[in-house]
Amino acid sequence: MTALAALDLAALEALFTEWGEPRYRAAQVFDAVQAKGVLDPAAMTTLPAALRERLARETTIATRVVEAQASEDGTTKYLFELEDGKRVEAVLIPEGSRKTLCVSTQVGCPIRCVFCASGIAGLIRNLTVAEIHEQVLHVRHLLGERPSNIVVMGMGEPLLNLPNLVEAIKLWTHENGLHFSPRRITVSTAGTPSKVDRLAKLDLGVHLAISLHAADDEVRGKLVPGSPAGRTQDLIDAGARFARKTGRDVTVEYVLIAGENDTPDQAEKLGALVAGRHIHVNLIPLNPVTHRPDLHAPSGIAAKAFAQRLRDQGTSVTLRTQRGDDIAAACGQLALERSLAE
Numbered sequence: 001m002t003a004l005a006a007l008d009l010a011a012l013e014a015l016f017t018e019w020g021e022p023r024y025r026a027a028q029v030f031d032a033v034q035a036k037g038v039l040d041p042a043a044m045t046t047l048p049a050a051l052r053e054r055l056a057r058e059t060t061i062a063t064r065v066v067e068a069q070a071s072e073d074g075t076t077k078y079l080f081e082l083e084d085g086k087r088v089e090a091v092l093i094p095e096g097s098r099k100t101l102c103v104s105t106q107v108g109c110p111i112r113c114v115f116c117a118s119g120i121a122g123l124i125r126n127l128t129v130a131e132i133h134e135q136v137l138h139v140r141h142l143l144g145e146r147p148s149n150i151v152v153m154g155m156g157e158p159l160l161n162l163p164n165l166v167e168a169i170k171l172w173t174h175e176n177g178l179h180f181s182p183r184r185i186t187v188s189t190a191g192t193p194s195k196v197d198r199l200a201k202l203d204l205g206v207h208l209a210i211s212l213h214a215a216d217d218e219v220r221g222k223l224v225p226g227s228p229a230g231r232t233q234d235l236i237d238a239g240a241r242f243a244r245k246t247g248r249d250v251t252v253e254y255v256l257i258a259g260e261n262d263t264p265d266q267a268e269k270l271g272a273l274v275a276g277r278h279i280h281v282n283l284i285p286l287n288p289v290t291h292r293p294d295l296h297a298p299s300g301i302a303a304k305a306f307a308q309r310l311r312d313q314g315t316s317v318t319l320r321t322q323r324g325d326d327i328a329a330a331c332g333q334l335a336l337e338r339s340l341a342e
Ligand code: SF4
Pocket: 109, 110, 111, 112, 113, 116, 117, 118, 119, 153, 154, 155, 156, 157, 190, 211, 331, 332
């Protein structure tokens, strides 16, 4: 059955013509779903009861929120159940006037970063367009306002589900829907240089984040084992091409893990990799993860020293604070904890 949230205005108009409904009903439903995040036809009270019932019978809602956990720092983690019982999550991170929502694109993940619960079982399946898009719609509805930014950095490797992600981005940016500027959307990848080139060619206007986490192939092979081997330099080169072609920001995300990738040698190599590339580096001290109690964030002093080494090489750097420690905010952790508890 078709998910209502995946229907754009033209598809809704076609459906309603087939059903013998007036054309303006399509715009009404599109506004309720896409602008206000109302997914349940029963709640679309401007529609006649018979149409609400038919929509409920003949279309589906692809996801439902089964849990929302708020952290003391305002970070909120949403756990979604899909129609086949699989679970994914999205995290809302408030920061000043921004409310950034981090969304998932796959169930599980083939990249298997050592610090990430999403990768433990590898890839299970791609999310559909509706399953990606509805994460944002549910949160829009629950918040009563639109999140200000979207980062596609939750469970999964987004560029391995690019066709569905592109359709979701089209819905997020639709002028009669949530109307996100593409500048407020960042797509993250840990992966393949050719897919980064493909994203650049699509020219969607979105920003790119490269989840690097190590500055050479040897350390990266250990920490990000599912990423294509021996491609650290190629990935950065592809990021630089993306920045040149699209004029959009490229950031490198680098989770700092004590004794693994926080050494002076890695800082020197990272600085050399991004030198002259207009690539900003985000350093994120590791959030504690239950499945790898042996991994730790470096001390504050060590993290600052790593950042300073990069700055000394002329690199633009932000050292982030840990967020949502008390709610299992590390990627995939909530979904994993819930599945272990069942
Ligand atoms: S951090 Fe991202 S890329 Fe790495 S395993 Fe987790 S979901 Fe996949």
